[in-house]
Amino acid sequence: MPLTESQLIGTPDNPVPPNAKVFAIRTADGRSLRAASFAPPRGAIGTVALFQGRAEFIEKYFETINDLLARDLHVVTLDWRGQGGSERDLSDPRKGHVDDFALYQRDLDAFITDVLALECPSPWHALAHSMGGAILLDRVHSARSPFDRVIVAAPMVDFEGLRFPIGARAIADTLDMFGLGAMYVPGGGPKSLEELPFEGNRLTSDPARFSRNADVVRAAPHLAIGDPTVGWVNAAFRLMKQFAAPEYARAVRSPVMAFLCGRDRIVSSRAIERFAQRLPVASLIEVPGARHELLMERDELREQFWAAFDAFVPGEAVNRA
Secondary structure, eight states: OEEOGGGSOOBTTBOOOSSEEEEEEEOTTSOEEEEEEEOOTTOOSOEEEEEOOTTOOGGGGHHHHHHHHTTTOEEEEEOOTTSTTSOOSSSSTTOOOOSOTHHHHHHHHHHIIIIIHHHOOSSEEEEEETHHHHHHHHHHHTTOOOOSEEEEESOOSSBSOOSSHHHHHHHHHHHHHTTOTTSBOTTOOSOOGGGSOSTTOSSOSOHHHHHHHHHHHHHOGGGOOOSOBHHHHHHHHHHHHHHHSHHHHHTOOSOEEEEEETTOSSBOHHHHHHHHHHOSSEEEEEETTOOSOGGGSOHHHHHHHHHHHHHHSTTOOTTOO
């Protein structure tokens, strides 16, 4: 169901991209999701479906959407269930929660049927970050992907920095089994981006983009969520266990370009490297100096991403007269 552009929140440093349409779509299990479509002014040579990471929202990607529109690519995107402008699973709106990552595939089903298939010129490509990358790779593995080419930036193949990964998995599973899946992870809480300092952050080394994203949350606090729940973490562990199996990646047939960030302290770059090496048709690019959010990084780091993107996605037309 089309909504109005006012359903997107612009700020002075982060205005809504042109030709925006917003949709309320409903999943097979009844969840209401916010999705959006952006048409390039000169006509599209294809479409990129943009999939965000955990705790993110459409507004955070306005700059990336404009970059894609400048390439004459139509852009469609959504807020995953439990975050952004989409319906929450729990009464506490700061808890982004799922019991199973398979539920995100229902979000994708609704998005493909109600937005991508109705709005978008082919060919269709997908660009995903972190958790969105994990969801997209799971989709591609299932052989139900409609995308010609897949780009994943810092995909959540495994977590970085777990001192005792087996123990962490066991604790999450035990807490979940005893009915505590809806609580924040131990030590976690409702704090979100606008309450965190730039110094020491693990997301980006660009203070301007960090501040810009925090300002969006200050303008629209309902978009934000805090730390993950036990149930979300346990569900993530189950999916990442599948990624670790060598035959999982070998079953993927879509061409994949994967990026790992040289200073990532959220997802494991080594796990991404192992996974990408097992993919039948893939390229792997490391961006030294980048923290977890490559698309929110400094210009010189983002430029490395876009150079590779333009070489990978056919029909790039930045310099078209």
